[in-house]
Amino acid sequence: MGRYCIILFLILAANLCFGQAPFRLSFHHLTREEGLSNNNVFCLLRDSRGFIWLGTANGLNRFDGTTCRVYKPDNANIDGTDIKNIVEDQSGNLWIGTENGLSKYDRKTDKFTSIPAPGHEKHFLSFPYCVDNKGLIWIKFSGNKSKGLYTYNPRTRQYIFVTAEISENLPRHQNDTFQEVRAIHCGNRNDLGINKIILKDNKVVKIESFLDGKKNQPAFSNIGYYACPDGDSIVWAGGLTDGLIKINTNKKTVRIFNQFQEKPLDTQLSHIVKFKHYLIIGSAKGLYFFDTIAEQFVQILTHSASIPSSLSANWNETPYLDRDQNLFISQLGFGVDFTNLNHHNVEQWLSQADCLKYGLADNHVSHLVQRNSQTWTKMLGAGTVVLDSNGKILRNYKLHSVILKDSKNRIWLSKKGEWIIVNTDNIIVKRINTKDLGLPADGLHFVIETSAGKYLAAYDRLFEILENGKKFKANPIDDLKKEGLLDCHPMLYDSLNQQVFLSANWWSGFYVLRKKMDHWMFLKRPDLQFRVFWIAMAFEKSKIWLCTDKGLALMDTKTFTYRLFTEKDGLPDNIVTNIVPEKNGNYWLVTNRGIAHYDRKLNEYRNYTGRDGADSKEYDWYGNFILPDGRAVFGGNNGLTVIDPRANQTYYVKPKIQVTDFFVNERSVRQPAYAGELAEVQPERNQSSFGFDLAGIEFGFPQKVKLQYKLGGIDKRWISVGNPASARYTDIPAGTYEFMARALDETGKLSSPVKSIRVVIQAPFWRTIWFRTILVSIFIGLGYIFFRIRLTQIQSDTKYKEQVKHIRAQAEINALRSQMNPHFIFNCMNTIDSYIFLSKTIQASEFLQKFSKLVRLILEYSRQEYISIQDDIHALELYIQLEQERGSYAFSYEISVHETLTKNEYLIPSMLFQPFVENAILHGLRHKKEEAGAFFINITTRNNQLICSIIDNGIGRIAAGRINLSRKHQSKSLGLKLTEDRILKINEIYPKQAYLKITDILTETDSGTIVEIGLPLLTFENIKS
Template identity: 25%
Template sequence: MIKKICLLILLCVTFLINAQEPVFVHFSEKNGLPDKEFYDLIEDSKGFVWLAADKGLFRYDGKAYKKYTNELQRSSSIFNLQEDNLGRIWCNNVSGQFFYLQGNKLELFIDFSKELKGQLADFIVKGNYLWIIGQYKIYKINLKTKIVEFDYTNSNQTFGKPFKLEDEVYIGNSNFIFKINSQNEFKVSTNVNLPTRDKKGKRLNIYKLIIFKIGSNLFFRQKRSGINQYFKLSENKISKLDIIKELKNERIYDQFVTGNEVWFATATGIWVYELINESFKLQKRFLKNKNITKIVKDTEDNYWFTTLNNGIYIVPNINIENVNISEENKNISSLDRINNNTLVFGNTKGNVGFYDVSKNKLNIIKLPTSDRVSALKYQVNNNTTYISKDFYSYTINNKTLKVSTFKYFTTAKSLTSIDDNKLLFTTNNSVRILQDEQFEENIFDSIQRGKRTYASHYNKPKKAVFIAYIDNLIQYDSLWKAKPIIYKSKPIYVKSITETSNGIVWVSTFKDGIYGIKNERVIQHYSTKNGLTSNNIGVIKADKNKLWIALENSIQLLDVNTKELQTLTKRDGIVSYDVSGIEILKNKVYFSSNEGLFSINKKEPFKSPNPNIYFTEVEINEKDTLITSNYDLSYNQNAIKIGFNVNGYLYNEKNRYKYRLIGFNDTWLTTDIHVNSVKYNSLPAGNYIFQVQPVSEKEVTKDKIKSIKFKINKPFWKAWWFVLGGFVLLFGSTIIYFNRKIKIEEKEKLAELEKISLEKELMSINLTALRSQMNPHFIFNALNSIQDLILKEDTEASYDYIVMFANLVRNTLNYSSQDFISIEKELDFLKLYLQLEKLRFGDLFNYSINYDKNEYLEVPSLIIQPFIENALVHGLMHKSGNKELHINFDFTESILRCTITDNGVGRKKAEEIRQRQGSHHEPFALRAIKKRLEIFKEQYSENIGYVIEDLIENEIAKGTKVILTMPFKKRF
């Protein structure tokens, strides 16, 4: 046994008052926000967000900002946004101008600069009237006539902002609260009757009265002699509430009420108070030191916060909160639950934190060493937290917060409580049990040592232990008998283990999703195929019969009974996906990560998307047109572009659209993210219905489909009457035309046949003439060779030459009358000719003929020999040393190619020799062959002819290559 060494070291403990705050997304000029200074914000009935800024009026549709101006506008800054019952957006400026948006244009309604004299007035549009609330005067203006029908003046008391409650409007000053009723009548509602002087009789400096409502009661706040005071209105009676000390002297721009909470927008950020027994209790504070001018909650439950100099902040999910932890202690590596109010965590800096969620207190204990906390576990029986680090280990007494060293407890991969008095300790090479702060050494003797572990879990009802090793998952019974858990004959590679109330043990994996295990076998499997956003799963945690899942790209909640999966991502406010631990305290789920500690409220963590889609543009032939539900277009108006959008924060950042054009393609297609338009080019004539619908995580209903109908008419020449008339005219004309043409065509046909016959006869005559021209030429050259041998007195060679020559002449005479001969005869003819030439050239001359004998062809007669003769006479005859000649045949389905290669002196040298010898004409044989090939080309319409290439190496002639392409016939 290992003796525990207690140092009883009480280290420095830092106590921090630490509130949780929502997770914000910051909009600034860097990411497209058109200004940084904002005074007001509203969401209209169509889902557009309107921004009143120093630079003007802007509309945000979830994708882009659009600015609205008026040419008569004297000040760019815009204030006091509101929507009237006709859906028009109203605003004003410090120059006394009041505007409204009509269609897509900002219209000036009235210029009240003379009356207001530089005041920034409040106003409200009610029914057919515009009510302007100046500092000391109220005006009632008819919207149709622009006539002031009523005004009320109070020269001593300033009026506050109007507060609309159902169909009535309340406006207050120091003496009275006035009411504009449903008939647009201005009346006194309540006598305020608050003192206007202090106890010494000095007149109080009283500011505007601001009315708001909490629950069923009206309240108002008023700054009196520099102090913000709060009052309750009840049955025409006014009762003063306790002063909110933190906001006593603050500048308050706006207040927002949600439930029983009041959120105050101030020059020092957001202050959230809950009204308890007519007293305001501070709940949280965030966006400190930011000048917050307006708080708005939109229809998708996003919270918007405008500022005077920092752009706009948005909370996409108020149910996700971040715990303020110093940057040094943010990277949390391990998390555990102590009780319903307290969490304990360790971080990569080696420190341990205790977080009391009920008191919002965080105590950071700096341990003696700075190595990472690999795992920690709270043991109930001795009220002790065991801390395993990379190189050292400690215990902390949770009551006294005293730290003690603890040996041989380092580098834990997992710590699991067994029966409240034992601690299962697994590392990268061992598994042990700690009981009464000592290790029992003999329990795991039968287990293979040296295996890395990842996670462990204890099933109390069956007294079974699950341990995830590097190569498999093992379940141990109460006697520590091991049984591997296999799925489809393969091991399961596990990262995290938990258990739901229904007795199913759930395991997460590196690449295969999550598995549900019961009675030693897998009974459920979830992956990307049935709802997970990734198969690479991190930490999982059971909450009764629900399962919280941390994935590499989201956090999901699985209801194991209904099998419903819900998803949260960073766009919803998730701080990080690098989750190291999950713990559940009452109605919140806490996640530790590399970015600290954040929580999700279990009551309403997921939003129910309700996207409303609308059309933003219709372009026909690249020209904007008025958006309607039905279009009747001409045949050439067939290039159509359709734009669409869903308002709301970040819809277009993570969701897509489905669309189809019925009549063209009935299949639903899906856009890419950020794509809000579809274009069709050159649509044929017909009837079409374009349909589009938003797509989010849950399938939308059919009533979300928006449609536009198109009819593209046929051109007049395709109309039935035009086609029928044209057919009759064409048919009649055709009869007349062909009656007149038949005789002419018959005569032309007879003339054409006679012409073709003459051309064929001419081609045949030309071929015969060419062969007769070539044969005497060859005989002349052959007799010259015989003469040379006779003069050399080589009698035997002369005799052999004469016999071969006779055979060659006989074959020449036989073949010259035929257009095609078998390739075997042609090859025999060439071999005979080359044998004769070898007698003349001697042993220095070598030749080869390569041909695939499996092919039986007929080729043009006596067409190859002149090229061979040309190579011998002009190329090889003048070369000293070895003389090489190679003949190769290859063919395709339509042509035969013969390649003749020699290593002679080359064409340039041969030409020089020919010029010295006084020969200035083209060789006869080649001229004859060229003409013959032209005739073949006319007959067979193939790429027939020859190409001569010079073989040059290092600028020295190495011979000549002739590529002859000729027709052939296959013999079957």
């Protein structure tokens, strides 16, 4: 008997356990207001990139957790707007069935392709069922020519028929993808019962039928549409108005479960998904949870107008569960609700339903006080509620607000004009009239106990309350009044140093008080660069925590120096409003991102948000605490959040970073590849401003996800932004950059691989190397052309100037030559005159013949600029012979010409040597007395020059000069001077090629003169050139 009692007790305990609500879920909502194209959602799919695809009655939607992108025939090549089902293949491409055909979505190009049906039938209804391990697409067609189930090979583009023994509407396949299809559970072709179609090698081996009206079974219609296989032999199905169907295909048994909390379900169940050992079932009355181990319904979630995080409606059509245990519920006409099933052990006390049940006006908690395992909760505008350790309301002080638990374990409460003190038996032991103590009737902010029987009360001023037995006294702290302090809260008493820290003037000032001579005196105002919202003792001695708007500060209570911890140190958020320290050095934080727990050993934070069941959007600052069993209690605008950190139900989903669009000059650019698949982008020239749209895909609480991005070479650090976000860059110099983006989870940890895109900014054409090369080439070409033109001009000018100079020199030479000839003729005529005067007619005749011949040559040569060397020597010999005949002195001569000059017709200026020969005879040889005179003429070449040397043994230039000075009329050699000028003019025409050098011979035995004349070596050819 005892054994049976124990068994019965265990069964009852199990039933009670299973009967408890296993899920506390907070839902997010996606409707047309959030961008959904239609509120009737028929099918859902989470793809490998993290996007949720939603098939609606009016288009296909892609949802990244915050925004929707809609695909319709008018903006994409998709075959229809009424989406029937979606599957994904191994390449990440999607196959979408509609009422009007089958479409393939290419994830790399973000484009759709129409896939023809078997027999090329047009306008057919298609239903992609799954993708198997061989990459075959299993598709059900409902056309006239192509009715039935087929496999489609995307590589060969060929269909293979499988069977026609299937219902019009297949259940949505949610088993593991890319597996061999061994069985399909669906209705028969008349939508009756459930067929188990057994397959091998994609061929039908056997069909087992259940609940089709045969074999003494009842007939149920449309249940195959809601079939959910559970292993090889169990099939669950909805579709009935009176229960959940369980079929064991091996045992051929059928069971129907139609009771919830000992009452009939009385509603039609729809689609089913399995999570662990629970079935999650949609219905027209809410979302049911069925425990497959206990085989009973354990919970129903419904819509509540007073709870925004509840289901948006009760008509739950299609539940969908992704690989991260995100649960999506399509609501008929109300869009989609979504949440995550992997939650922490978070309880919500004092919900709005509880407030309605107990007659509370509001569930906004503004202050908490802990006494043992009880929670004294100050409700905003609803008094104080006392809860036990399970959140059950014990009593309600409707008009009083809890303010303090003192060292005697008493609770202090206040209302306008009155304080009351409640002992451990919840008996009021003292009522205090605030007017009797000189306290304001209202406006109490905070009370702390500094020592037994001594308290500080913060109104807009600070008062010390003294308790002596049953008497109380209040003393204002005037020292603070001098400081102009108002609104003195929060406060913390430091018993080790006997000082009080307080924040005042709406947290803009931080002050330290110390007691001297039984009076609280103002000690110090540390210079802080932040507001202080809350103060708590730290784990380390002589340290306190300051919760601020710039982070979490750890201050030394003796030196008042501090260290500020921020998001860079791993803090979830820089705005910290409350801290609850634990004895082991861990602590809880309330930040702008929710509740966070710090693990000192791991040195990391864990955030608790709405997806964990922490439903309050904001939490109050005062009195959050830890229960004796370790649970943390936080008050907020939606009741109390109670978190049990001991629960080993860790949940961690890594948000995925996605690039959802690419912009150039703030205009979306349609790339050949989808933005999320891009490895490189290259805007056109003159486009240096670009950007990316980013999304961190996480469906539990996407707004808590942080995104970071940077452009290599431009951004020195990662830029942190919210989710979603846009990264924009303007006027980026030409070059190649790497754009990187990543997602961080709500704790600030890097949670997804870095997305990297190569960005190539092309320089404007005027900055390109080829343009600069062309430009430089043009400038060089123009410079060269200008140089050539200028050079031609300079050469032309130089040539013109040389021609003018040549003409002028030639004219001067001719003039000199015309001056020389009369001089020589004058001297010859004097000689003839001398012969006639001396009656030497024969000599005169001979001389006259020679003279006439010489004159004829001179006249002939005077018309020529250059004559041959032979002609010049012939004329020169005639002149020398005439000088020998007419002179009274004797001399001899010799002329030597180099053989090369006789062979070639070399030219010299006419009669150039004659003046030097004349000067040698008249001024050198004529005055020689002792011996006969002589001179030698040598014409040769040297260094490509013609050299003529005239050497005489006359008296020399010095002696000739003395003779010339002794004369009454000094003679001047006009011919010699003219010849020297001719040589200078020749040197102007032929630079550095003509010269005259005269050397005197002065020895003890010899005298004379050497004349050396250098001329250019000229021929007829080079004179012409």
